[in-house]
Amino acid sequence: MIEIDRISKLYDGAAAVDAVSMTVETATITAIVGTSGSGKTTLLRMINRLVEPSSGEVRINGESTRSVPKNTLRRRIGYAIQSHGLFPHYTVARNIGTVPTLLGWSKAAIRARVDELLELFSMEPEHFRDRYPAELSGGQQQRVGVARALASRPDLLLMDEPFGALDPIIRARAQEDLRRIQRTLGSTIMLVTHDMEEAIQLGDRVAVMDAGRLVQHGTPAEIIQRPASDFVADMVGGVERPLRLLSLFPLSELVEQGHAEGDALDADTSLRDALSNCLWTGRNAVPVVKDGVALGRVTMDAIRARAEGPR
Amino acid sequence: MPVRSTAWLSPPGVLLAVLGVASLLAPYMTLAANRIVAGEGFKAWQVAGAEFTAPGMLAVAIGLLLGLLPRWHWLRLTGAALGLAGMAWLLSHGAPALLDGAGDYARVSPGAGFWCLLVILALLMADALTHLSPGPLARIGLLLLVLLLMAILLNSGALAQLSILQEYASRKAAFTDATWRHLGLAFGSLAMATAIGVPLGILAYRRERLRKAILPVLSFLQTIPSLAMFGIMIPLLGWFVSVFPGAKAIGIAGVGFAPAFLALVLYSLLPVAGNVVAGLQSTPASAIEAARGMGMSAGQRLLRIELPLGLPVILAGLRIALVQNIGLAVIAGLIGGGGYGAFVFQGLNQTATDLILLGALPTVALALLAAMGMDVIVELTRATPEETS
Amino acid sequence: MKLAALFRTALVLLLLALVIKPTWFTWAFAPFAPDNGAVIYERASLLSLSLSHLSLVALASTAATLVAVTLAILVTRPAGSAFLPLSRTITNMGQTFPPVAVLALAVPALGFGAGPTLVALFLYGLLPIFENAITGLSTLPPATMEAARGIGLSHRQRLLRVELPLAFPVILTGIRLSVVIALGTATIGSTVAASTLGEVIIAGLLTNNTAFVLQGGLIVGLFAVLIYDALVQLEVYLSRRLGAGSSGALASKA
Numbered sequence: 001m002i003e004i005d006r007i008s009k010l011y012d013g014a015a016a017v018d019a020v021s022m023t024v025e026t027a028t029i030t031a032i033v034g035t036s037g038s039g040k041t042t043l044l045r046m047i048n049r050l051v052e053p054s055s056g057e058v059r060i061n062g063e064s065t066r067s068v069p070k071n072t073l074r075r076r077i078g079y080a081i082q083s084h085g086l087f088p089h090y091t092v093a094r095n096i097g098t099v100p101t102l103l104g105w106s107k108a109a110i111r112a113r114v115d116e117l118l119e120l121f122s123m124e125p126e127h128f129r130d131r132y133p134a135e136l137s138g139g140q141q142q143r144v145g146v147a148r149a150l151a152s153r154p155d156l157l158l159m160d161e162p163f164g165a166l167d168p169i170i171r172a173r174a175q176e177d178l179r180r181i182q183r184t185l186g187s188t189i190m191l192v193t194h195d196m197e198e199a200i201q202l203g204d205r206v207a208v209m210d211a212g213r214l215v216q217h218g219t220p221a222e223i224i225q226r227p228a229s230d231f232v233a234d235m236v237g238g239v240e241r242p243l244r245l246l247s248l249f250p251l252s253e254l255v256e257q258g259h260a261e262g263d264a265l266d267a268d269t270s271l272r273d274a275l276s277n278c279l280w281t282g283r284n285a286v287p288v289v290k291d292g293v294a295l296g297r298v299t300m301d302a303i304r305a306r307a308e309g310p311r
Numbered sequence: 312m313p314v315r316s317t318a319w320l321s322p323p324g325v326l327l328a329v330l331g332v333a334s335l336l337a338p339y340m341t342l343a344a345n346r347i348v349a350g351e352g353f354k355a356w357q358v359a360g361a362e363f364t365a366p367g368m369l370a371v372a373i374g375l376l377l378g379l380l381p382r383w384h385w386l387r388l389t390g391a392a393l394g395l396a397g398m399a400w401l402l403s404h405g406a407p408a409l410l411d412g413a414g415d416y417a418r419v420s421p422g423a424g425f426w427c428l429l430v431i432l433a434l435l436m437a438d439a440l441t442h443l444s445p446g447p448l449a450r451i452g453l454l455l456l457v458l459l460l461m462a463i464l465l466n467s468g469a470l471a472q473l474s475i476l477q478e479y480a481s482r483k484a485a486f487t488d489a490t491w492r493h494l495g496l497a498f499g500s501l502a503m504a505t506a507i508g509v510p511l512g513i514l515a516y517r518r519e520r521l522r523k524a525i526l527p528v529l530s531f532l533q534t535i536p537s538l539a540m541f542g543i544m545i546p547l548l549g550w551f552v553s554v555f556p557g558a559k560a561i562g563i564a565g566v567g568f569a570p571a572f573l574a575l576v577l578y579s580l581l582p583v584a585g586n587v588v589a590g591l592q593s594t595p596a597s598a599i600e601a602a603r604g605m606g607m608s609a610g611q612r613l614l615r616i617e618l619p620l621g622l623p624v625i626l627a628g629l630r631i632a633l634v635q636n637i638g639l640a641v642i643a644g645l646i647g648g649g650g651y652g653a654f655v656f657q658g659l660n661q662t663a664t665d666l667i668l669l670g671a672l673p674t675v676a677l678a679l680l681a682a683m684g685m686d687v688i689v690e691l692t693r694a695t696p697e698e699t700s
Numbered sequence: 701m702k703l704a705a706l707f708r709t710a711l712v713l714l715l716l717a718l719v720i721k722p723t724w725f726t727w728a729f730a731p732f733a734p735d736n737g738a739v740i741y742e743r744a745s746l747l748s749l750s751l752s753h754l755s756l757v758a759l760a761s762t763a764a765t766l767v768a769v770t771l772a773i774l775v776t777r778p779a780g781s782a783f784l785p786l787s788r789t790i791t792n793m794g795q796t797f798p799p800v801a802v803l804a805l806a807v808p809a810l811g812f813g814a815g816p817t818l819v820a821l822f823l824y825g826l827l828p829i830f831e832n833a834i835t836g837l838s839t840l841p842p843a844t845m846e847a848a849r850g851i852g853l854s855h856r857q858r859l860l861r862v863e864l865p866l867a868f869p870v871i872l873t874g875i876r877l878s879v880v881i882a883l884g885t886a887t888i889g890s891t892v893a894a895s896t897l898g899e900v901i902i903a904g905l906l907t908n909n910t911a912f913v914l915q916g917g918l919i920v921g922l923f924a925v926l927i928y929d930a931l932v933q934l935e936v937y938l939s940r941r942l943g944a945g946s947s948g949a950l951a952s953k954a
Contacts, residue, residue, distance in 0.1 A: 050603055074606030085601025089619050099605050145601075158604075322782040423809060434786065437793070441785040534928040536884035537800075539917035542901045546732055546910045638798020642888070645905060655804045659891055664808040671804040675797055682796040 001026055002047070002156060002188065007056030009042050016042045018212040019056065024205070027186040029179075031203030033193055033235065039212040040192045044158050047190065048077045060155055075099055078149030078157035082164040084141045086133040092118075092144050093129040099152040117147040120181055139170040146178065150187065159191040163198065175202055196235050200224070200244055208232050220248055242307035246271035251288050251298050254306065260285035260297035267295055275303050323438050324378040324387070331375040331431045335368070337424035339401065342409045345416040346474065346663055352422050358405030367404070370397025371428065378435045387439035394432045398425065403469035410472055418474035420665065447690040454683055475672070478665040486654075490673070492568075493650035496640040497677075500572050501633050504579030509625075511580070512587025513613070522588060529581040537642045540577065544570030545646060571648030575639060579632035586628025590621025623693040630685035637678045641670070708929065715922040719746050722915070733911035741900045741912050746919065753896040754923070756814060756889070757882045760821035765875055768826045772833030773859065784834070791831040799824050799885040807892050817889035817896075824885065825878040832874025836867030869939040876931040883924045897923075 002024040009017040017039040024030045034040040045051040047058050049070050058065045065073055086095050094101075096117055097110040105113075115125040121143040133141055142162065149157055162178075163171045179202065182189055193199050199206045200220040207217045208231075216228035224245045227233040236244060251274050252267040264287040265274055274286055278300050285299040338352025355371075356364045374394020378387050402421060409419045445453065470476055479486055515522040532540075548570045594617045602612045618625075644652020654670030657663075717724055722740045733739045774780040775787045802824050806816035840863060848862045890898030897920045904912025 048604060050600075071606040071608050074604060076606075079601065079604030081597060081600055081604070083595075083597040085595070085597035085599075085604075087598050087602075087616055087620075088595070098607075102606060102611070148601075148605075323786045326783075434790065437789040438786045441789055531925050531928070534880045534883075534924045535921045536887040536898075536924055538884070538887040538898050538901050539920040539924075542904065542913040542917040543921070545905075546914055549910070634796050638800060641798060641800040641804075645891070645902070652800070655800070656891060659804065659807060662812070667804050667807060671801040674801050675805075678796045678798055678801075679793065682793070 001061060002190070003059040003062075004043075004047070005057045005059065007043070007046055007053045007058060009039070009046060009051060010054045015039075015212045017046065017053075020209075020212075020214045021056075022207055022214060022217055024188060024190060026188050027182075028204040029182055029189045029191060029202055030205045030207060031191050031193055031199035032207045032209060033196055033199040034209035035235075036194060037211075038209040040194075040209045041160055043209065044160055044190060044192045047156070047158060048074045048079060050074075075102055075152060076154055076156075078152075078154040080146045080149040080157070080159045080162050082161040084133075084145035084165075086141055086145055086148070088133055091130050091132060092136070095133065095144060096148045096151050098148060103152055105152075113151055117150060120184070121147050121177065138166055139174060142166060142170075142174060143177070146181075150181075150185070155188065157187050157189045159189060161193055162191065164193075178202065196237060197244070200236075200248065208235060221245065224248075243272050243275075246275060246303065246307050247273075249306065251286075252290070252295070254298045254302045255288050255296045256298070256302065258285070258297045258299075260287045260299075262286065264289040264294065266290065271298075271303050271306060274298060275300070275307075278303075319381060320379045321381045321387070321438075324380065324435070327378055327431050327435050327438075328375040331371070331428060334424045334427035334431060335371070337427060338422035339424040339428075340405050340409060341420055341422045342413060343418045343420070343474075344414060346418050346478070346665055347661070350418070350420070350422075353405070353409065355401060355424065358401060359408035363404035363408070364401065367397045367401035370394055370400065371432075373397075374432060374435070378439075384439040384442040388436060388443065391432050391436040391439060394435075395429075398428060398432070399464060399469070402473065406470070406472040418477065418665070419472065420474040420668075447687045450683070451687050454680075454687075458680075474665045475668050478663075478669050482654075482669070486669070489649060489651050489653055489670075492648075493637070493640050493652075493674070493677070496568070496571055496575060496643055496648065496650055497633065497636040497681075500575035500636055501579055501629065503572075503576045504583045504632060505629065507576070508580050508583030509587055512584040512625075513591065515584060516588045516591040516617075526581075526585060526588070529584060532577050533581045537574070537578075537639050538645070540574045541571060541642050541646050541648075544574045548573065567647045568643075568649065570646060571640065571643035571650075574642075575636050578639060579636060582628045582631040582635070586631070587621070587625050590624030590628070591617045592621075593624055594620045623689050626685065626689045626692060630682065630689060633685060634678050634682050637674060637681055641674055644670070708926075711922060711926060715919065715926065718915070718919050718922070719750050722746050725915075729911040729915055732909075732914055734907075734909055737907070737909050737911070739911050741903065741915060743903065744895065744899065746897075746900070746915075749895060749897050749899060750919065750923070752814075752894075753883075753886055753898075753920075756818060756821065756886050756894065756896060757879060760818055760882055760886075761825055761875065761879050764822050764825035764878060765829055765871075767822075768829035768874075769833050769871060771826075772830055772837055773864075776834060776837040777855075787830070787834065791827050791834075794827045795831075797824075799881055800888055803885055803888055803892065812893040814889075814894040816892055817886060817894035820889075821882045821885055825882050828877040828881070829871065829874040832877075833867065833871045836870030837863055840866055869935055872931070872935050872938065876928065876935070879931065880924060880928055883920070883927065887920050 004020060004022045004024075006019045006021050007017060008015055008019050020039075020043055022030075032040045032043060042051055046053045047065070049065060060077075068076075087098070090098070093111070093114045096114045097105075100110045100113060114129065118125040118128055123140065123143060128136075128140070128144075133144070136144065142165070146159070146162065149159070163174050166174060175198065178189075181187070191199075191202065193202075200223070203220060205217060206220050206223045208215050208223065208228075210229075210231050216223060216232050223232065224236050224241055227236060233241075247270045249271050250267060251265060251269050251271065254271065255267070260283065262281055262283055265277060267288050267290040269277075278284065278286060284301075285297045287297050288295045335355050337354075339355040340358050341350030341352050343350030355368055358364060371394045374390040374392075374397065377390025377393075380387055402425070406419050410417055413419075440453075464470065465476075471480070511525065515525050535543075591613075598616060598620070599612065602616050607615065640648075640650050641652035641655055643650050644654070644656045651670040651674045654666050655674075656670075658666030658668075658670060726739050730739050771787070775783045799820070803817065803820040806820045806823075810816040810819060844862065844866070845858070848858045853861065886894070886896045887898035887901070890896045890902050897916055900916030901913050901920070904910060904914075904916065
């Protein structure tokens with residue numbers, strides 16, 4: 001568990017981060033979202049003390065980050081950044097093994113860990129181990145960057161706009177990968193993004209920052225349905241709010257008994273995709289299947305009811 | 312380059328061939344009654360009997376003609392080499408033929424035509440090589456091959472009757488001495504400048520205020536004309552010796568080696584320290600951010616990330632300093648510091664062309680050699696990320 | 701900034717005084733002169749030596765600039781592109797030739813006097829200007845060049861109105877390097893009987909008169925530093941004006 005306790009950063013008397021408190025549960029993803037200059041990156045960088053807080057405290061599993069030397073702290077916290085920051089003169093294996101090397105792991109242990117991570121990121125170890133970053137595609141470089149951040153099995157992984165430099169298709173795939181790997185490893189991740197869509201897709205919790213303050217911290221559904229301020233409402237995108245909300249839930253939540261015409265959709269399909277499918281095929285209901293077994297149907301009315309905001 | 316692929320002839324080849332023919336019309340060798348007076352010029356076909364000049368001139372002509380090819384750069388390269396061989400042939404047969412019956416003090420030397428043709432064929436070779444773009448190891452091989460051939464040619468005695476080699480023969484010991492002195496000045500001052508400049512550069516990289524203070528001072532040092540710098544070192548060191556008599560005991564004196572050495576060190580500080588700063592600054596900001604975020608200490612970042620990534624730029628700075636020092640070390644000859652400069656200025660005093668050449672040619676050769684060697688080293692250190700694919 | 705301007709003015713005044721009224725400094729140089737030796741160089745007036753030194757440099761640098769920029773324009777046109785690789789090789793290798801050696805080699809070909817010095821200064825001065833002009837003309841922003849083509853400028857108009865003005869700061873850097881080298885090489889020119897300020901230093905070296913050495917060195921050094929500084933100021937001014945549109949805005953943000 002990560003506890004952020006009234007942490008602030010002042011630059012020339014002006015607060016870049018203003019008394020932010022927040023608790024992050026182990027094995028969850030927290031997405032910190034805000035416009036540029038909102039203090040989200042400064043908040044993240046205070047956690048591994050790349051920026052020293054002016055006041056307040058961060059505790060990781062109860063231990064204050066101030067009680068350990070900076071570099072020791074950073075070796076225990078993974079850190080991945082937008083332009084991946086891979087060392088151009090190191091091979092993929094050496095890049096991933098950087099922190100374990102700093103920590104004095106044995107060569108064999110490092111090699112095993114590198115291969116394990118490459119497998120996890122679906123990159124053939126024999127094929128990629130000895131390549132240089134310049135020989136990889138943007139998506140591969142980004143994966144190696146995340147693998148490197150995870151190499152020493154850190155208590156916490158900090159990510160600063162990790163997918164910012166990727167094009168939309170590769171980006172979607174990278175987000176899915178991150179979700180999958182986080183589930184597999186049970187990692188605790190704090191991720192900074194300016195993209196509310198990404199925050200909603202990835203975060204178990206979303207923290208919205210504005211002008212150095214934490215304006216709302218809750219589940220994606222809470223953020224969309226009950227935005228704490230006009231600013232948050234704007235961030236979750238006015239007219240697109242109902243659609244974003246629908247994207248959070250699978251069809252399985254609304255299944256009812258009954259019959260519907262046409263091709264069946266899988267129970268894991270999001271309500272947003274199902275709505276889109278209904279509109280496109282001119283249906284009022286779709287049949288739902290799971291593992292080839294028919295579960296029933298979902299109607300447009302049910303989807304619409306789910307998308308309604310509070311009155 | 313669409314122009315080149317459709318051209319019938321290589322445009323630089325045409326230019327060089329025209330210039331080559333023109334320089335054949337200039338005196339290829341000169342014959343003088345002694346080492347001081349001006350000589351009489353002989354065209355390439357006049358230096359010896361036709362049985363000797365014809366093959367030589369044919370080789371040069373073939374070399375220039377092959378240079379016209381728009382493609383097949385290997386053939387152009389071979390042609391240029393053939394042309395150079397022809398030139399050496401002409402020299403080695405021309406010298407005894409011209410000296411025959413010319414008197415005991417007569418001297419024969421290469422003329423303007425020879426030097427122009429030498430440059431033209433060398434450029435032809437360089438142009439062909441640029442298109443072949445050999446890798447660093449191939450370049451080293453080529454360089455060693457050229458050096459080997461030169462050594463064989465000079466040692467064979469085929470050119471021994473040329474006046475510059477006569478001049479050399481009469482000063483073998485002094486020449487060897489000057490070579491060591493010159494190398495000592497150039498490399499010694501580079502080593503000293505590296506020992507001072509690299510730490511200085513690292514400090515300047517870390518501290519912006521130091522950087523802003525020190526780099527302008529170093530570049531102003533560079534602008535001071537060399538003769539003035541060498542001259543000013545003399546009273547400065549003289550004063551130093553008078554204040555610290557102990558300095559004299561270890562060989563430091565107001566004139567000679569010490570002021571020359573010191574001047575060269577001062578001149579080298581800018582390329583060395585400046586390129587250290589530039590090299591370290593060339594590290595991608597994201598790599599430094601990542602290294603910090605991973606918990607590398609400042610020392611670890613320097614040794615593992617910044618220095619290895621900046622190495623090519625740092626070495627390029629050493630290349631500039633070395634080539635510059637080899638040239639500037641000539642000035643040491645004026646203040647009694649020795650080296651090839653001693654021959655150059657002695658030659659200028661006596662208006663003895665051969666003596667000037669005996670100092671100037673090895674200096675040029677040494678500078679070219681150092682430049683090409685360092686270029687290869689710079690390229691080898693750069694070879695990690697991009698070129699392995 | 702004000703301090704720098706004050707310092708600059710002081711150096712200019714010092715230089716003028718050293719050249720025009722050298723006797724004012726007898727007290728300063730006297731300790732370095734040998735017993736009963738002359739303190740101030742009087743075989744030729746320092747003013748005329750300075751003028752001949754500077755005019756040699758100015759003549760050689762002007763000629764080198766004209767020729768080098770013309771050549772650079774030629775090899776960066778499509779028709780001259782075949783010469784570009786060769787030009788790069790010549791500038792790279794040519795600049796490894798030590799200036800002193802170029803000067804020394806000019807003597808056998810041209811004899812003694814101002815002639816070989818002028819030729820050596822000219823030949824050596826070509827290279828930095830040529831190199832920078834090629835760099836400047838071949839690394840113009842592609843968007844600007846595309847726009848220039850797009851609005852219908854002819855080849856000639858593009859060269860005169862867009863390419864040369866944009867490349868000018870880079871060319872000017874080349875000219876500065878060239879002038880600095882020329883100033884230094886001209887000093888050595890006095891060993892081949894060109895009348896330059898080097899004469900004072902050489903005379904001092906030959907007669908063990910450190911006062912002469914110091915005097916000549918100081919004057920030449922001041923000239924070099926001040927001329928270098930003036931050209932740097934000019935470059936800064938010009939690139940600030942040119943960069944005001946795009947890069948200037950970025951710079952002010954940082």
